[in-house]
Each structure stands twice: as C-alpha cells, then as structure tokens.
Amino acid sequence: METLMAVLVGIAFAASLYMMMRRSIVKLIIGLILLSNAANLLFFTAGGLTRGAPPLIPEGAEAPAGAVADPLPQALILTAIVISFGVLAFALVLIRKAYQVVQADDLDQMKGTDT
Amino acid sequence: MSLEIALPILLPLGFGAASLAAHRHIALQRWLGVAGTGALLAAALWLLRSVGREGIVVMHMGDWHAPFGITLAADLLGASMAVLTGLLGLATAVYSLASTPIGHERYGHWPLLHLLLAGVTGAFLTGDIFNLYVWFEVMLVASFALLTLGGERAQMEGAIKYVALNLLASMLFLSAVGITYGLVGTLNMADIAAKLGEVDRPGLVSTLAAMYMVAFGVKAGAFPLFFWLPASYHTPPVAVSALFAGLLSKVGVYALYRVFTLIFTQDVAYTHEILLWGAGLTMLTGVLGALAQTEIRRILSFQIISSVGFMLMGLALFTPLAIAGGILYTVQDIAVKIALFLTAGIIFRLLGSYRLEALGGLYRYRPWLGILFLIPALSLVGLPPMAGFIGKLTLVRAALEEGAWGITFIALLTGLLTLVSVIRIWQQGFWRGLPNRVADAALLTGERRDATLWLMYLPVAVLAALILAAGVYAQPLFALSESAAGQLLAPQAYIDAVLGEGAP
Incomplete structure (x- = not known):
C-alpha cells in the first residue's frame, strides 16, 4: 500500500511541476492545485498507513487496544487543505484579474517587471 | 504562564480584527494602525526583557505540554526579531498615514498590515514546525x-x-x-532535535535538510532561488515594499537559523558547506543585479538579496563569532532596508519618479534628506561609524579566523560593489543638478508645501538615528548578538526549556 501511494505521490508531483512550467497561467494554477494535493498525500503516507483501526479508546480503558491509526497527520492535513484552499482561491482571482489587465493567458507576455 | 510571549501574536490579530470591523471608518483604522503597532512594539520589548532576565520563555498552548501541544518559545534571537517587527510595523504605520493612497486604505490596507505582522511574529516565536508552516501561510x-x-x-x-x-x-x-513526522513522530522543534540524533538514516536526514534549505531559501531569496523577489517587491506602494523588504525575506533567514542550529547539526560539514556556497553566490549576484538597474526600488530589491548572503554567511561559518555577526548584521539590515525604501518613497513624493535619470538636485534643496539617505546607505555598504560596519567586521573576522579566504574575498568585493551602486544613486539623485526632465519640481524647491511630508520624514529620521547610535555605541547590541548566538549554539538549553518542565 505504501509503495503504491509513494508512486502515486511521485506522479502527482511530476504532473504538477510539468503543468507549472507551461506558459499558460491557467495551467500554472492547475499545477499549483495538484502540487498542494501531492504534498498532502505525501504527508498522509509518511505519517503511516493503518487500515481499519480507528483511534478510539474502548469504554473503561485508558489507552486504545493494539495498534491504531495515527490521527495527528489527518488533523494536520485538514489544516493544510484549508490553508491551500484559501491560497488557491486567491490565486484564481489573481489570474482572472491578471488576464483582464494583460489581455493574455501567456506568462511570456508578463515580463514587464522582470529584470 | 508567561503572557508576554503570546501578546506579540495576539495584539496584531486583535487589532487586525478591530480594523476589519471598522472597515467603513478610515480615520479610526489609522488610529488603530498606529496604536496596534505601538502596542506590538511595547509587548515585544517586554518579552525581550523577560528573555534577557529569565532565559528562554516558553508557553504551552491550552496547557497541553510539549511535545503534545503547540509550544511558543522565545529565545533572544526570536525576541529581538519580534522587537524589530514591532519597530518596523510602527515605522511603516506612521509612514502609511501620509503615503498610502486612499483607495488602498478603503480596501483593507490596515487590517492586512496587522495580519502580516501577526504572521511574522508568530513565525519568530513558535516552537512547533507545523505551526511555523501555518504562520508562514498567514504571513x-x-x-x-x-x-x-x-x-x-x-x-x-x-x-x-x-x-x-x-x-x-x-x-x-x-x-x-510530513517526512519529518514520519521519521521521528513529533513536530515540536525541540523534540525533533532531541530525537533526530537517534535516527540512523543519514541519507534521509540529509535529504530532509536539503528540502528545508530549499524551502526557506526561496522565502529568504537566496541564490539561485531569488528571482521572484526583484520581480515583485518594487510594485506595491512604497510603505508596503519597505515592510516586505525589511521583514519578509528575514523570516526565511530566521527559519534557516533556527532549523540549522537546532535540528540539523549532525552533518555540519555537508549542509553548512552548501550554505556557504549559497551565501557567497547570493551576495555577489545580488550586488551585480543592483549594478545593472536604473530604478531606485529595483536597485534596493537586489540589495536585499545581497544582504541575505551576508546573513547566510554567518550561519554557514557556524562559529560563535560568525553567528553573532550574522545576527547583528540581520538586526541592523532590517532597519537599513526599511529606511532606504522609505527614503525612496520621499524622493518619489518630491520628484514624482523612481528612475535615476529623472532625479537630481535633491542635495541642493533638501540637504537633510541627503543625510538621512546616506546613514542607512553607508550602513549597507559597511562603512564606520554605522551599525553595518560592526556587523560586517564581525563576519569577516569570523571568516578569517576559520581560514575561509574565498568567502572573505567575496564579502569584501561585494562591499566594494555595493559602494559603487550606492554612489550611483547618490551621484545621480542627490549630487547633480536638477535635470530638465523633471515634470514638477515645485514641491522640491519649496514653492509648494506638503503638510503631511513630516510624517514621512519622522520614521526615516528615527531609524537613521538608531542605525547611527547602534554603530557608535555598539556594545549593547553586540553583547545581545553574542548571547543570542550562544543560545543558538547550545541547543540543549532550548530543548530543556521546552520539554523539561512538562515532561512526565
């Protein structure tokens, strides 16, 4: 399972970097969306995958019986998803505004502030 | 409970919320802006005083003790950076009163300013690496x-x-x-530092160190990851540019200092060698870029990169003197960068341009502005009696003691080239006569008066006085940097302070 997830994360990273290096700003945003999902999946996988053992403590006991899934990575990823959702929403508005101002979906025409 | 460590984060958040609530009342937002940044400065000074007296100040959020809860921890480095954040927040808030266009104020300049400061102080004061990520995102x-x-x-x-x-x-x-969590099962920086030594996978640890280095290197604007910085920093209004120039890239530098003195010290020969090369190339490319520019804000943007090189040099040499020099240089550079950007804003107000060819005659009509420009500019170059001289002297001495001739040569060469780039601004903007291209020089020659101009002069004058004072009477600042470096190089005290009192 871990191996499969690792390959999947690798493909997601590769695809997002490929998209980010295109000239179109829409593809840049698609690349960024994929990138944040890839990072979240990586976090999830690195935190350890445990199937069918929710971290619940039986009644009367003080610690869960046996090995259970670690709830912390999931909580952290939830935070990261919310943050990247907000940032990507901003990025979408930004490219719309940039498209209105520059009248092109082409990063090569946005070099005015470069050196 | 130590309230003083939470205040520098809570105050800007609270004032940000208050100015958001008052979004229809610009005058009230302005008052909140000055009051909030002033309160932040006071709270940060209180924190620095406590840290100076009692050592590292720690607070566990919700009383969940480390390593389970989120910990705030301030050592001397974090506390002094928080003080600088407050000082610069106050300087830009006062400057914004006169310089920010009303449209920007209507659409949230003030709340965003507070939230930016909250993110920056949060990053300086947190002791949890995931929390650091969150504060980075807030910022x-x-x-x-x-x-x-x-x-x-x-x-x-x-x-x-x-x-x-x-x-x-x-x-x-x-x-x-994520990989760090998978490796050591904790996110508290002190706990990571304590447990990473037991992990017997040097390849993975080195990969992890490189990932942090690249991530923070992008934020700091280190070579070869800086290209976003000169493309964007000069575009917003000058008060915002100044805040970015002074603080944002320094948060990346701070994170590098924190992570590469606390956590990744197993393989110093490998990681810090890369940092040293990065530092040398950063300072050289930064200053060469500055020489190629003809617009003041772009010249200054490239100078930010060049200065980041000096800060990294202190970290890369990794001796007590070098780290002290790096901290001292960082502290004074924050004030220098912001003073230079604010001066550029005054020049724009007087002459209506940032382009060197459209400037001139400033020294003839405004000699005091010339002096206010020269103090931070010479500190940037590293000439006595400014604070930058002490910083560069310490760094170069540390490099010579280590026998690092290459970086010494590059640092001194960069200093010389920085002098050339500063002289270009001085010669074209201040020294020569008023060129014919200037559309409207009535403000400069005093035919027309501007009632709010003193609000722009005031922060620059205060910062310039501080830079001069820190250069002439350098002992307190140098002693502070030395103790901060001592704390960074003895991470066990930090680990004990965070984990000790709550450990079962």
Whole structure:
C-alpha cells in the first residue's frame, strides 16, 4: 500500500511541476492545485498507513487496544487543505484579474517587471 | 504562564480584527494602525526583557505540554526579531498615514498590515514546525493581498511570480514537515532535535535538510532561488515594499537559523558547506543585479538579496563569532532596508519618479534628506561609524579566523560593489543638478508645501538615528548578538526549556 501511494505521490508531483512550467497561467494554477494535493498525500503516507483501526479508546480503558491509526497527520492535513484552499482561491482571482489587465493567458507576455 | 510571549501574536490579530470591523471608518483604522503597532512594539520589548532576565520563555498552548501541544518559545534571537517587527510595523504605520493612497486604505490596507505582522511574529516565536508552516501561510496570504491592492499591471505580473514560487516553497516545506513526522513522530522543534540524533538514516536526514534549505531559501531569496523577489517587491506602494523588504525575506533567514542550529547539526560539514556556497553566490549576484538597474526600488530589491548572503554567511561559518555577526548584521539590515525604501518613497513624493535619470538636485534643496539617505546607505555598504560596519567586521573576522579566504574575498568585493551602486544613486539623485526632465519640481524647491511630508520624514529620521547610535555605541547590541548566538549554539538549553518542565 505504501509503495503504491509513494508512486502515486511521485506522479502527482511530476504532473504538477510539468503543468507549472507551461506558459499558460491557467495551467500554472492547475499545477499549483495538484502540487498542494501531492504534498498532502505525501504527508498522509509518511505519517503511516493503518487500515481499519480507528483511534478510539474502548469504554473503561485508558489507552486504545493494539495498534491504531495515527490521527495527528489527518488533523494536520485538514489544516493544510484549508490553508491551500484559501491560497488557491486567491490565486484564481489573481489570474482572472491578471488576464483582464494583460489581455493574455501567456506568462511570456508578463515580463514587464522582470529584470 | 508567561503572557508576554503570546501578546506579540495576539495584539496584531486583535487589532487586525478591530480594523476589519471598522472597515467603513478610515480615520479610526489609522488610529488603530498606529496604536496596534505601538502596542506590538511595547509587548515585544517586554518579552525581550523577560528573555534577557529569565532565559528562554516558553508557553504551552491550552496547557497541553510539549511535545503534545503547540509550544511558543522565545529565545533572544526570536525576541529581538519580534522587537524589530514591532519597530518596523510602527515605522511603516506612521509612514502609511501620509503615503498610502486612499483607495488602498478603503480596501483593507490596515487590517492586512496587522495580519502580516501577526504572521511574522508568530513565525519568530513558535516552537512547533507545523505551526511555523501555518504562520508562514498567514504571513503569505496577507502579503499576497497587500501586494496586489491597487490592481495595476506591474503588480499583477509581479504577484503571479511571487504567489507561484512562494506556494511552491510552502508545499516543499509541508512535504518536508510530513517526512519529518514520519521519521521521528513529533513536530515540536525541540523534540525533533532531541530525537533526530537517534535516527540512523543519514541519507534521509540529509535529504530532509536539503528540502528545508530549499524551502526557506526561496522565502529568504537566496541564490539561485531569488528571482521572484526583484520581480515583485518594487510594485506595491512604497510603505508596503519597505515592510516586505525589511521583514519578509528575514523570516526565511530566521527559519534557516533556527532549523540549522537546532535540528540539523549532525552533518555540519555537508549542509553548512552548501550554505556557504549559497551565501557567497547570493551576495555577489545580488550586488551585480543592483549594478545593472536604473530604478531606485529595483536597485534596493537586489540589495536585499545581497544582504541575505551576508546573513547566510554567518550561519554557514557556524562559529560563535560568525553567528553573532550574522545576527547583528540581520538586526541592523532590517532597519537599513526599511529606511532606504522609505527614503525612496520621499524622493518619489518630491520628484514624482523612481528612475535615476529623472532625479537630481535633491542635495541642493533638501540637504537633510541627503543625510538621512546616506546613514542607512553607508550602513549597507559597511562603512564606520554605522551599525553595518560592526556587523560586517564581525563576519569577516569570523571568516578569517576559520581560514575561509574565498568567502572573505567575496564579502569584501561585494562591499566594494555595493559602494559603487550606492554612489550611483547618490551621484545621480542627490549630487547633480536638477535635470530638465523633471515634470514638477515645485514641491522640491519649496514653492509648494506638503503638510503631511513630516510624517514621512519622522520614521526615516528615527531609524537613521538608531542605525547611527547602534554603530557608535555598539556594545549593547553586540553583547545581545553574542548571547543570542550562544543560545543558538547550545541547543540543549532550548530543548530543556521546552520539554523539561512538562515532561512526565
């Protein structure tokens, strides 16, 4: 399972970097969306995958019986998803505004502030 | 409970919320802006005093003790950076009163300013690496919005590069945090430092170190990851540019200092060698870029990169003297950069341009402005009696003691080239006569008066006085940097302070 997830994360990273290096700003945003999902999946996988053992403590006991899934990575990823959702929403508005101002979906025409 | 460590984060958050609630009342927002940044400065000074007296100040959020809860921990480095954040927040808030266009104020300049400061102090004071990521994002989102307020073409173009590259760095940082958690099962920085030594996978640890290095290197603007910085920093109004120049890239530098003195010290020969090469190339490319520019704000943007090289040099040499020099240089450079950007804003107000060919005659009509420009500019170059001289002297001495001739040569060469680039601004903007191209020089020659100009002069004058005072009477600042470096190089005290009192 871990191996499969690792390959999947690798493909997601590769695809997002490929998209980010295109000239179109829409593809840049698609690349960024994929990138944040890839990072979240990586976090999830690195935190350890445990199937069918929710971290619940039986009644009367003080610690869960046996090995259970670690709830912390999931909580952290939830935070990261919310943050990247907000940032990507901003990025979408930004490219719309940039498209209105520059009248092109082409990063090569946005070099005015470069050196 | 130590309230003083939470206040520098809570105050800007509270004032940000209050100015958001008062979004229809610009005058009230302005008052809140000055009061909030002033309160932040006072709270940060209180924190620095406590840290100076009692050592590292720690607070566990919700009384969940480390390593389970989120910990705030302030050592001397974090506390002094928080003080500088307050000082610079106050300086830019006062300056914004006179310089920020009313449209920007209507669309949230003041709340965003507070939230940006909250993110920056949060990053300086947190002791948890995932929390550091969160504060980075708070800071970034506020800076995205501040950068794009106004919606001009140049701002949009700059913002796309800024957003894309900073998001890439954030995601790399998040991935590194995930792998760290998988490796040691904790996110508290002190706990990671204590447990990473037991992990017997040197390859993975080195990879992790490189991931943090690249992620923070992008944020700091280190070679070869700095290209977003000169493309975007000069596009917003000058008060915002000054805040970015003074603080944002320094947060990346601070994170590098924290992570590479506390956590990744197993293989110093490998990681810090890379940092040393990065530092040398950063300072040289930065200053060469500055020489190629003809617009004041762009020259200064490249000078930010060059200075980051000096800060990294202190970290890379990794001796007590070098780290003290790096901290001292960072502290004075924050004030220098912000003073230079604010001076550029005054020049723009007087002559209506940032381009060198359209400037001139400033020294003839405004000699005091010339002096206010020269103090931070000479500190940037590293000439006595400014604070920058002490910083560079310490760094170069540390490099010579280590026998690092290459970096010494590059540092001194960079100093010389910096002098050339500063002299270009001085010669074209201040020294020569008023060129014919200037459209409207009535303000400069005093035919027309500007009632709010003193609000722009005041912060620059205070910062210049501080830079001069820190150069002439350098002992307190130098002693502070030395003790801060001592704390960084003895991480066991930090680990004990965070984990000790709550450990079962």
